[in-house]
Amino acid sequence: MISFEGQSWIILPLILPLAAGLFCFLSRRWAFALSLTAALGNLLSIGVLLNQFLDTGPLTYNVGNWKTPLGIALRIDGPSILMLLMTAVTGLGITLYARGYFAFRIAVPKRIGRHERQERFFWPLWMTLWASLNGLFLSADIFNMYVTLELISIPAVALAALSGKPASQIAAFRYLLVSLLGSLSYLLGVVFVYKTYGVLDLVLLSGKTASGAGMAALALMSVGLLLKTALFPMHFWLPPAHANALAPVSAILSSLVVKGSFYLLFRLWFDVFASAVTEPMVNILGTLGAGAIVWGALQAIRQKRLKLLVAYSTVSQLGYLFIAFPLAYLDMGTHWGTVAFMVLAHACAKSAMFMASGTIFLHAGHDRINDLAGVRSYIPVTVFAYAIAGVNIMGLPPSGGFIAKWLLISSSINSSQWWWGIIVMIGSLLASVYIFRVVSRFFVIPEGYKVPDRRPHSPLLEWPALVLALIALLLGLIAPYPLHILETGNSLFSMVSPKGLPL
């Protein structure tokens, strides 16, 4: 019996994008309308879920009333509702932008028919990807998370290959192999967990005591997820795959897809296997994260093309998420808070940056940074959005990025691990180098510069990027609110785990 009261709302974030994706195959003309409806419905249902969650705490729902272990349970707690909210907001922005992007390309085609074809495949793939991401955040057991990880990588790889250029297809093939290797390693870990503990449910697992086989399982799962999250030095596949894709696809891959595997990793380390994690382990991840921050930023500074610069910036920003591991281990109070801010701010800012670089590419016809002087004279809104997103990446107040870095630095001082704080500051400094290098080119108009004719385009090409960048910027002003959501959420795990996770 279907009733839309109570916990049944939980299935809507799965059903809506999935249904839209399937119907997009049937009707090309209505594809955008369907996707937009799904995006809005998804946002609405997540709003309702958030409201319920704040009232009653974590929600669980057994699909089809089948009980675990054979049935599939869906669950919502603080971190997962924040991730769902992030996906809903960023996804809505990307949906609108993609419409403007494809409309522009179809109006000014490079090759007849190519862009119609790309748009036709974009909508169903994007909607299925969205459904799988929501599925990952809602899953309550580690095997379903494996399935959703694979479901994420299939449309993600197909989207990465969508532009049809040989370079993008080779990058997509490599992305697929890396992602399969990651999933298989994760699956082997899941098998070890099942052999050792006989349960797959996240909450039930968090009550188990650690053992040798459990550690092996954690190691296997972590290596797999690190590959998928592109932590330095396993980032080699990310820049070509993200930079060669179409602009809306780059935004999806960079702001949402890598966050999925990171979310799972963090959850495993700090909620499920919290009792098994030791200090050397978190320090290894922290060191790799520090390497990612510095290496990614240095590479970003060296790039000659705008999209590659933004892609390397993602490598660098992912490093901050791993610096949070050693800090969260010794300073347990803030672990989800810091990571949540970093993830939310980066998702909005990075998708805005990729959208802006896509728009610049469309108008200028190239993305060579040295030749982009004076862009602001004909697409001012986009350049402004890029600069605002840059403020976030650098971490200037009042942006969400600033709050995240502030939390990182303060907890590095609280737990007397000052060296991580210094890495964070070095990272911000390097980030400002690669942001200003681009932004200064945009704003300076050289002498004798002839302003090209402003090509007509729909407002959808410019405004979604600006709105997302502003959301990221203003995230700092509503800082207490996400932290409040996280406080409500943690009760689920602290009830079971003997160690408890104070927040």
Added chain:
Amino acid sequence: MITNLLYSFGGLMLFSMGLFALIACSHPLRKILAINVMATGVFLILIATAYRQIGTGEIDPVPQAMVLTGIVVSVSVTALALILACRVQETSNHSLIQRKKDDFTRTGT
């Protein structure tokens, strides 16, 4: 218990052989096959956990459900990998097969 261990070690062997082939071979088809061998290894370990001697208790259905799901995922992913490899070969002028490994990894960047 011995049977369970035997199958599990067999599965681990398959997994590591597949991993080796994935890293060592440059041919895309070999890489796809290597991934498949690895997946088979994992499924073998998983199905070994469901092993019970005849007459000792009920059979655990969960590993079997998991293996079935895993096989479905593996088939669809293999199909995607194959079509992508074919497409790479069609659009780029050179055949991937004749390329050296270095060539293949450098082109994307």
